[in-house]
Amino acid sequence: MSTLTDAVEYAPRGPQRQRKGKLMRGLFLASTAVGLIALVVLIADIVLDGAGSLTWRFITSFPSRFAARAGIRAALVGSLWVLGLTTLFSFPLGVATAIWLEEYAPRNRWTQLVQVNIANLAAVPSIVYGILGLAVFVRAMSLGRSVLAGALTLTLLILPVIIIAAQEAIRAVPNSIRLAAYALGATQWQTVRRQVLPMAMPGILTGTILALSRAVGETAPLIMIGALAFVPFAPKGPGDAFTVLPIQIFNWISRPQVQFHHLAAAAILVLLVVLMAFNLAAVLLRNKYTKTL
């Protein structure tokens, strides 16, 4: 390859640079492959283990000492109850907090302090929230080992994550949009409600879904507040005792009989389906918001 310049100050080393570029490309691809292969192996393993046990009877039966009769009805309904209530509490509370911090709060030391603390709370181990939930919701507020206590505990757990994600999304709305609305005589609330929130909503939804996905997979804080492993009934209301899928899975895995391990794998598949359904709902909602833009 002939060089295009004669200047001695340049040593283009064209082939070497190209090689380096190809090497980096290969490294990035390999990194992606590691995660992807691990995931595929994991899912394949679970499917091989659990697909055989995944029957309609498995979904609709309550737990039993006999693996052949055991099902996840109690855990599935419990998980859906907890997930539903957690969404109901955490989404409005988190978004409203983010709106306050981004749109209304004065920029001073106090709000900075609040900001730093929210970031710290997002990093607190979930078991700590379990202890808090036990002390506050289960005992002090006498909610008992109920669905409500579990949902409130998980709400505390994921609230910081939702707040931070919503703040990022609100901050990403260009200020020129706010000025345009104000210049047309909009109040602050009209500006936030009609312009800022719709533009931020896709980002807010993404963050909320990630946070709720974390909540539905949580075990430790719910064990802490006393969610049961053996529940021969499905919760009918927020005051009932409950269990959730991850706890049921943990319970089955820790038994010696191999049949229960197959049940655990099947329960993991159900949990995955619940998560995917949830993500799908989020994608649909997000598309709806993006389309109106």
Place this chain on the structure above:
Amino acid sequence: MATATQAPPATDSIIETDELSVLYNGSAAVRDITLGIPRNRVVAFIGPSGCGKSTLLRCFNRMNDLVPNARIEGRVSFHGRDIYAHGVDPIEVRRRIGMVFQKPNPFPKSVYENVAFGARINGFQGNMDELVERSLRQAALWDEVKDRVQASALSLSGGQQQRLCIARALAIEPEVLLMDEPTSALDPLATQRIEELIYTLKQDYTIVIVTHNMQQAARISDRTAFLYMGDLVEYGPTNEVFTNPREERTEAYITGRFG
């Protein structure tokens, strides 16, 4: 700065300022400005970057309220009424004194919704379709968008977007239109269309335009104010300011010796 000339009698002015200063964190961005904006005329504010012309413009619809640490001293009156007086709602001020910004900033919604937004939030009761069409016609945009008013405003060209922003401002039927360098982000052809539009609009509206472009000020304005480092150096009929400036600094600026 006593050199500011104020030819028209006070009754002719729709907006007047009296010893107006704006301070950001205690330092003055504009100082002791006294001038009047005559009704149904185009007034241009010219001057080098940072001279305070945009700051002055934002005082007229209380947009400086949104800037933290900004303080206003002196008086701005609209139809003789102090718009900074206690009990005056900035929302009412902004409805009657519209604004167009430097970069086109349409909402990421349909053309129709952009125009309808201001009317909706201000409780418009009439026929929205008619209002949207009338506003788009006034902004000389109707013929280009009449078949796609439901399309996203972001699909329009930059010049069209800026005319949409003008239509949006006109839809709430203001009396004054403030324009902050409305053509600085546009190409010459789009700029020409906006300038023609300004010329038509002054029959019904009073227009105050901030511009970096002295030729533009000379072409479209009836009166020109030259600001320099926060002071109003000269204010008078545009042809006088450009052909026979009273002040040394004005002449230096318009002949291109600085700025």
